[in-house]
Amino acid sequence: MTSTHTPPHVRLANEIAAQFQRRDPALAAQVIADHIQSFWDPRMRARLIADAGVSGSGMDPLVVAAAALLPPPAGTHTEPRPL
Secondary structure (H helix, E strand, O other): OOOOOOOHHHHHHHHHHHOOOOOOHHHHHHHHHHHHHHHOOHHHHHHHHHHHOOOOOOOOHHHHHHHHHOOOOOOOOOOOOOO
16 A cells, blocks of 8 residues: 555546547647636646646646646646645
8 A cells, every 4th residue: 555645636637638548649638638627626727737747746647738738727826735
């Protein structure tokens, strides 16, 4: 058993990315970003964006690429949280 805990927003984003592993990476990242922008709560998007640049976040590379395409939600705190 591992002592690390995957935050819910990372786990969910990785599950979405798993559905697009066989697609062109640029297209997959855009589709993932569109889904996150459309359906995720702004606070969850903000956490994903902030954590995408953190080494050891456990994010799939497609999620990191998708997060880079997302605009930061207005009025939310986007500082990375400690892992």
